[in-house]
Amino acid sequence: MAASTKTNLSISSVHDDHSQYKATWTQRAWFASGCATVLISLAKSMLILTAGAPTGPRTLLHLTMAALLGHLLADLSSGIYHWALDNYGSAETPVFGSQIESSQAHHQCPSEITKFETGGIVYVVAGVVTAAFLPVNLFSNDPIFLSFVGVLTGFVLFTLKIHAWSHTPRRELPPLVAALQDAGVLLRWSQHAAHHQPPF
Ligand SMILES: [Zn+2]
Ligand SMILES: [Zn+2]
Secondary structure (H helix, E strand, O other), X not given: OHHHHHHHHHHHHHHHHHHOOOOOHHHHHHHHHHHHHHHHHHHHHXXXXXXXXXXXXXXXXXXXXXXXXXXXXXXXXXHHHHHHHHHOXXXXXXXXXXXXXXXXXXXXXXXXXHHOOHHHHHHHHHHHHHHHHHHHHHHOOOHHHHHHHHHHHHHHHOHHHHHHHHOOOHHHOOHHHHHHHHOOOOOOHHHHHHHHOOOO
């Protein structure tokens, strides 16, 4: 009887351990709305370009520059935001308290981030992306600007997932992610490792 109770407790605690990494349906809904916002930017840009006058090398150059600028700005802004969370405030700080606590706890237990379902780590950013950029999608008809917004919000939306992938053993990464890490498009462990040394 005692053994049976102990087994039930063990099963219960294993279940709890797994369930804490699962996203709620609300978090998944925010993740989906963030993805939809990014896809609308990119799709609307392509639709305007294909429906309009034939595109030449000049348009392709502008699209490339817009994508590069979106990637650079996402990298820079997420880096500054992470640095601020690591160095200022505490769990009691209004609005940002839980993010500051998570960011600083990540230094104590770096691989924990790899266990979470994607929606459970990106939902806050997804909410911001949706609120700030869905109106932009509705009102802008500039295909170059919409491409810039699509790439920027795409990388911003997946910032924490990209961070989690940098902590994931290479054999467990999707092949496309590993290739993008090798190409320098996504953060890789060799680049991120220095950050996990004091003073972070
Ligand atoms: Zn950090
Ligand atoms: Zn890290």
